[in-house]
Amino acid sequence: MKNVSKKLITPNNRYLKPTIKMFRTSMNLNKAATVSAALRRPTLIPKYIGVGRAFSTSPIAMSTTKKVLMVLYEGGKHAKEQKKLLGCIENELGIREYIESKGYQLVSTTDKDPEPTSKVDKELKDAEIVITTPFYPAYITRSRIANAPNLKLAVTAGVGSDHVDLAAANEKKVTVAEVTGSNVVSVAEHVMTTILVLVRNYNGGHRQAVNGEWDIAGVAKNEYDLEDKVVSTVGAGRIGYRVLERLLAFNPKKLLYYDYQELPPAAIKKLNDTNKLLNGRGDIVQRVEKLEDMVSQSDIVTINCPLHEGSKGLFNKELISHMKDGAYLVNTARGAICVAEDVAEAVKSGKLAGYGGDVWNQQPAPKNHPWRSMDNKDHCGNAMTVHISGTSLDAQARYAQGVKDILESYFSKKFDYRPQDVIVMNGEYATRAYGQKK
Known part of the structure; x- marks a missing residue:
């Protein structure tokens, strides 16, 4: 590839803390525009368009403006209450004025389904972008790409581009980029929260508290310490590695990982040295090459790999x-990595003591999704x-800025994207993270 560095996702940089620059952009608007200026640069009027929640800019003097399409969730009253909620349609990542200043029309919508009759279609x-x-997720399918010649x-806006048909994007030479690293801390913290909620039977205790009950034994019989447990991660990249780091504070017995490549020696040494310092134990981290072997040893398995x-x-x-039997499974990666019905049955039967996470194989998940109602007999398995997990207000600020940086690389025609942000470009895969590049 001409425009993508060979240092894409290497063992030495894929788990390191991202250094996304944070800055604010302000625009000086000319309040006394002349008629000639208005003709040169048409006034852009926001307007409501179509079904669902959708906004556009309507050029008065020009109808050939290049288009950016943005698909976000609706914030409603929450967007008014919290201006830092950048990831919703009302606040549009805070970049509407920036996009329009580059001569592009911005159309933002929540109406993404069904294909092919939605506002997205x-x-x-x-649209050019x-x-x-x-x-x-608005699924950018092969058929949608085929019908979008521009x-x-x-x-x-975030991490994880499995909602885009990457093969189709490659065939049409569509660049796919994401804001790598923008929410790795946010997700890793959510993983730890979910592990503790399950292992400590937090839900069981909380339910009693709000229901006016007091049955200590009913909670304690399903409550454990995280200390001295074997915890494993499927995927030891930027998120998986941070989960391993955070687990050390709980003095686990062993940390296992399953990945297509070994962690760098420096990363392994950091984990082992920290374990010795905090817990007075020897080497703790181990790569397991066969997934069945790893899960059979683990008290807790967490999934941190792409779909x-x-x-x-x-x-x-x-x-x-x-x-x-009685292990816990945590998934904040992608819902489709797990078979929903099989997981729900395992929780119901007690094979799994609990399952938790925030990702679903359908998003938004239907009301009858099995993960909404699954539970075990003691009502502490969900x-x-x-x-x-990846959209805390802090993460939103990072990925909003990251989207702007990607757009600036495109608008400037430099195409100097951060290598780790590029998924596909110039008809080639840029990373093995999505399983294609060898």
Whole structure:
């Protein structure tokens, strides 16, 4: 690839803390525009368009403005109450004025389904750039890409671009980029929260507290310490590694990881040295090459890998059968990595003591999704939330700025994207993270 550095995702940089620059952009608007200036640069009037929540800019003097399509969730009253809620349609990542200053029309909408009759389908047809989010994914399918001849760039506001058909994007030379590293801390913290909610039977205790009950034994019989447990991660990249780091504070017995490549020696040394310092124990981290072997040893398994053809449906009934009876499974990666019905049945039967996470194989999840109602006989096996792990207000500020940086690289025609942000470019995969590049 001409425009992508060879230092894409190497063992030495893929787990390191991102250094996304944070700055604010202000625009000086000319309040006394002359008639001639107005003719040269048309006034842009926001207007409501179509079904669902959608906004556009309407050029008065020019109808050939290039288009950016942005698909975000609706913030409603929450957007008014919290201006830092940048990831919603009302606040548009805080970059509407920036996009318009580059001569582009911005159309933002929540109306993404069904294909092919949604507002996304209508507006994508002549869009040059589409901005989507993993938290309310607009699926940029092969057919949608085929019907968008002007499309050049697909940007994910966040991390995880599996909602884009990457093979189709490659064939059409559409660049796909995301804001790598923008929410790794946020997700790692959510993983730790979910582990503790399950292992300490927080839900059982909380339920009694709000229901006016007081049955200590009913909670304590399913409550454990995280100390001296074997914890493993499927995927030891930027998020998985940070989970391993945070686990050390709880003095686990062993930390295992399953990944397509070894952690760098320096990363392994850091974990082992920290364990010795904090817990007075020897080497703690170990790579396991066979997934069945790893899950069979683990008290807690956490999934921190991307969704691709090799990981879709990975945790099914067969793999779960290799897990310890009463183990816990945490998934903040992608819902489709697990077979929903198989997980729900494992929780109900007690094979899994609990399952938790924030990602669903359908988003928004239907009301009858099995993960909404799954539980065990003691009602302490479900630690699901909506998809929020990577969209804290801090993370939103980072990925909003990251989207702006990606757009600036495109608008300037430099195409000097951060290498770690590029998923596909110039018809080639830029990373093995999605399972394609060898």
